[in-house]
Amino acid sequence: MLYTEDVFRRRSELGGSIEVICGSMFSGKTEELIRRLRRAQIARLSVEIFKPRTDTRFDETAVVSHNANYIQSTPVENSSSILLLGSDVQVVGIDEAQFFDDELPNVCNILANRGVRVIVAGLDMDFKGKPFGPMPQLMTIAESVTKVHAVCVRCGNPALYSYRLVADEATVLLGEKESYEPRCRACYNLPA
Template sequence: MVLTESNYETSRRGSIEVICGSMFSGKTEELIRRLKRAKIARQRVEIFKPAIDVRYSEENIVSHDSTSILSTPVDNSHSILLMASGVDVVGIDEAQFFDDGIIEVCTELANNGTRVIVAGLDMDFRRVPFGPMPALLAIADDVYKVHAICVKCGHLANYSYRLVDNDKRVLLGEKNEYQPLCRRCYLQEMQERKEKHHEE
């Protein structure tokens, strides 16, 4: 079928794609890659990130390898609906930091024919499912799990090990605060930390 202005809206197929993994696994890099391809295809794209994430830039989404794309920082998920009306593709980074309303927002956008691409940490530093991510994974049409490399042994890493003593769940950080570890190395580090605290 040849798309015309009149039948374009009815031909759009909405979907939810979730890219998940630990820190340093390439989630944001994969998100940016998909969004840039959509732009090359001349699709209308809007990109959002939580306003609290100002590690590299206040406005850009920036991966750990410095790949970047312009985005709109928002304080809550509802703001995305207000600004994403009529676009073809919506990109959302660091979804774990959003309120639970992000689930309904993504669903409504997809139901209205928008391709929604979401990236986020599936687990926090304690290996506990993070924020709205479990629900987003459940409703996704497509899930893409990426892996980092364990800095201790070189195997695939699933976990974001926190190097600093801080129990706050949300602690924005980089290589000085976190490192990717596999299951065995994570458990070993946690055991060594526990023994060290016991000695102190």
Template sequence: MFSDNRLRIRSELGGSIEVVCGSMFSGKTEELLRRLKRAQIAKLQVEIFKPKTDTRYDETAVVSHDLNSVQSTPVDHSSAILLYGSNAQVVGIDEAQFFDDELPDVCVKLANRGIRVIIAGLDMDFEGRPFGPIPALMAIADDVTKVHAVCMKCGNSALFSYRLVENKNQVMLGEKESYEPRCRVCFNLD
């Protein structure tokens, strides 16, 4: 009986965690924006967040490489999402790899409140290593969608973000002048 009651409560709350991940130029932000737009069409209260450090296209908007955009709330620390997103039914989080390690706990708290949480971010850094809180988010997610770009060397499916410029820092904001998507073979050739 207790188990059935918990299941009923969970389905009534409807909270979940969805992760969209992949390399640079794979369409992660486009997919995030598509899901958020569908939630808005359903007349759900939507809030979107991004790290304050991500200023490539805009200080406050989440902008895809195709220049589709939506206004967001830039935050310094993932715990701020709990405050700003308290009235939302759907919370979107872009560039999640740049957030602190508390992001998975924040997402669990939101989902346990009945909020649908949709996260987009790079799963690997420029060296092909797991990046930031994304691996932990993938482990706790209800659903993980891994999207791929097109390898700029051979045209195959790309899952790596190859850095074109000399810089050993894990975090380096950049676009096509600094990165290109590559398949496993082409990534490991250079």
């Protein structure tokens, strides 16, 4: 047997994987993350959820969806903390992955190679329509990528962009409906 076949067989036996849920703001990414994590809990798997410490919009510790569904999580300063805190679990959930450092894909790979099912949710693009943080790298190493869409508030078509309503050029601007709205490609590119 070739070395690579042996490595693949061991990974398959361990059951590790990386799943990415991505899309624009208001598309249901966190809702889908919570759904998958709750199903893992129902299956009596050990689950640990992480989010960036900077994300305090809805709650200091819980991951909360726009539909007010929530699941308790551990806020962390950086992705390497996830390795320390998520070492003895079967499923790791990570929300707002775009806000983590560039080491997150490596952390997810290490966990998956140990047999952990890693489920990551985050914005795939920033408000300028550019790839956001470590999300592009996560999507390339994931076994599965689910892209969810919001509804364009202008025309009702599927929205894949997070249009910023306020004049602020910072890449990271925590906000909700007062700061962003989901738009389709055509409405996103309309003159202001």
